Structure formats: structure tokens, C-alpha cells
Amino acid sequence: MLPDHGFIGxxxxxxxxxxxxxxIRDKGLPNIRLHMGDALSVLKRIPDGALSFVYLLHPDPWPKARHAKRRMMNKGPVELIARKLKPGGEFRFGTDHPVYLRWALMVMNGHPAFEWLAKEPRDFLARPGGWPETRYEAKARRQGHEVWYMRYRRTDTKPEMSSDL
Ligand SMILES: C[S@@+](CC[C@H](N)C(=O)[O-])C[C@H]1O[C@@H](n2cnc3c(N)ncnc32)[C@H](O)[C@@H]1O
Known part of the structure; x- marks a missing residue:
């Protein structure tokens, strides 16, 4: 998939x-690098405006309100993602967790650095082209869960510099 893109997992x-x-070995994929550790530490080392896509697929939901700060979808990480995406780049977020979805909508809606690309429900109810199905997603579907696919385009707005990273 997308052989002319480089991927970092x-x-x-x-x-x-x-x-x-x-x-990666079985499929002979030459364009993937892996980091064993925190995705945020990789993002911090990437030049600003360098990325075409950032995928956040089925992050741990931390469903209890008192653990909400641990969610990847939070102000600090979202500002970092905004800085690293090029204008017109896409932040793609998938979840089957209704609490996380509501939380993500609150974090992302009205965010000056992102435009939600959905115009109608099928835009977030069906997996878009180029979006890989993950193991977690396949399991969620087998269990009869709804899965939501959120696509946000990076606008030209300069993102805030966050102090909580
Ligand atoms: C619910 S699983 C989903 C795994 C996979 N994305 C999928 O959809 O099949 C959440 C994954 O996020 C990983 N994770 C948690 N915090 C992370 C972080 N800061 N950076 C990178 N991965 C993280 C966990 O180790 C776990 O494997």
C-alpha cells in the first residue's frame, strides 16, 4: 500500500x-520503520510541517473520567500533530469507543488547525480508501461494534505552541 510513502509505526x-x-518481513514491505516506544517522542523529533498523514487508530480509551488526561487525544498531543502535519495533510483517528469518540469530538471540533472532512454520516461510518484495517478494528467489528473513522485536514492556521508536552 502506498509504496511511495514512508511510514513510521x-x-x-x-x-x-x-x-x-x-x-513487514512476510509482505516484504521496504517503506516502514518502527519505533518501540512512545509515539509522541517520535513526533517531537520530526520537522514541523513534514508529515502528510498522522494515524491514531484505536488508541487506549481510558474510559474513566479521572483518567482522561492519559488519552492520546488531548490538547498537547493534538497541537503537536498539528505542528508536524503539512497544510492539507490529514489526521486520521479511528475508534469503536463511544466515550472516546465524544471526547475526541470535543477536542477537535472548532480546533483552528483542523477541518473535519465529514459532510454526511457515511463519511465517518465507512472506512475511507487508503485507511488500513487494524487487528483491533477487525475484532471490534466481529463483536458487532460500530467503528468511527474521523478525518481532519490540517488548515493553514499556525497551531499554538503547547507548554504541556
Ligand atoms: C487498543 S490498542 C490498538 C492497537 C492497534 N492500533 C490496532 O488498532 O490494532 C492500543 C495500542 O496503543 C499502544 N500505545 C499506548 N500508548 C502509546 C503511545 N504513547 N505511543 C504509541 N503507542 C501507544 C498500546 O501499547 C496498544 O498496543
């Missing part, structure tokens, strides 16, 4: 990294 847990390495 991030995962802190060894088992996930080993599984991904197996797929």
Missing part, C-alpha cells in the same frame, strides 16, 4: 512490535 510493547516486524 510506534508501539511501546514488545509483542506488538514483534508482530508488526513479522508482517
Amino acid at each position: 510506534c508501539e511501546p510493547f514488545l509483542n506488538g512490535v514483534v508482530g508488526a516486524l513479522g508482517h
Whole structure:
């Protein structure tokens, strides 16, 4: 998929990294690099405006309100993603978790650096082209869960510099 793009995957847990390495080897994919660790530490080292896409697929939901600060979808990470995307680049976020979806809508809606690309429900109810199905997503679907696919285009607005990173 997209052989002319370079991909960086991030995962802190060894088992996930080993599984991904197996797929990369079996499919002979030459354009993927993996970082075993925090995705934010990779993002911080990437030049501003360098990325065409950022995918946040089925992040841990941290459903309890008192754990909301641990969610990846929060002001600091979202500002960082905004800085690293080029204007017109896309932030793609997928979840099957209704609490996380509501939270994400609150974080993203009205955000000056992003435009939500959905014009009608099918735009966020069907997986868009070029968006890979993950293992977690396939399992969620087998369990009968709805999955939501949120696409946000990076506007030309300069993002805030966040102090909480
Ligand atoms: C619910 S799983 C989804 C895994 C995969 N994205 C999928 O859709 O099949 C959430 C994953 O996010 C990883 N994770 C949690 N915090 C992370 C971080 N700061 N950077 C990168 N990955 C993280 C976890 O280790 C876990 O594998």
C-alpha cells in the first residue's frame, strides 16, 4: 500500500512490535520503520510541517473520567500533530469507543488547525480508501461494534505552541 510513502509505526510493547516486524518481513514491505516506544517522542523529533498523514487508530480509551488526561487525544498531543502535519495533510483517528469518540469530538471540533472532512454520516461510518484495517478494528467489528473513522485536514492556521508536552 502506498509504496511511495514512508511510514513510521510506534508501539511501546514488545509483542506488538514483534508482530508488526513479522508482517513487514512476510509482505516484504521496504517503506516502514518502527519505533518501540512512545509515539509522541517520535513526533517531537520530526520537522514541523513534514508529515502528510498522522494515524491514531484505536488508541487506549481510558474510559474513566479521572483518567482522561492519559488519552492520546488531548490538547498537547493534538497541537503537536498539528505542528508536524503539512497544510492539507490529514489526521486520521479511528475508534469503536463511544466515550472516546465524544471526547475526541470535543477536542477537535472548532480546533483552528483542523477541518473535519465529514459532510454526511457515511463519511465517518465507512472506512475511507487508503485507511488500513487494524487487528483491533477487525475484532471490534466481529463483536458487532460500530467503528468511527474521523478525518481532519490540517488548515493553514499556525497551531499554538503547547507548554504541556
Ligand atoms: C487498543 S490498542 C490498538 C492497537 C492497534 N492500533 C490496532 O488498532 O490494532 C492500543 C495500542 O496503543 C499502544 N500505545 C499506548 N500508548 C502509546 C503511545 N504513547 N505511543 C504509541 N503507542 C501507544 C498500546 O501499547 C496498544 O498496543
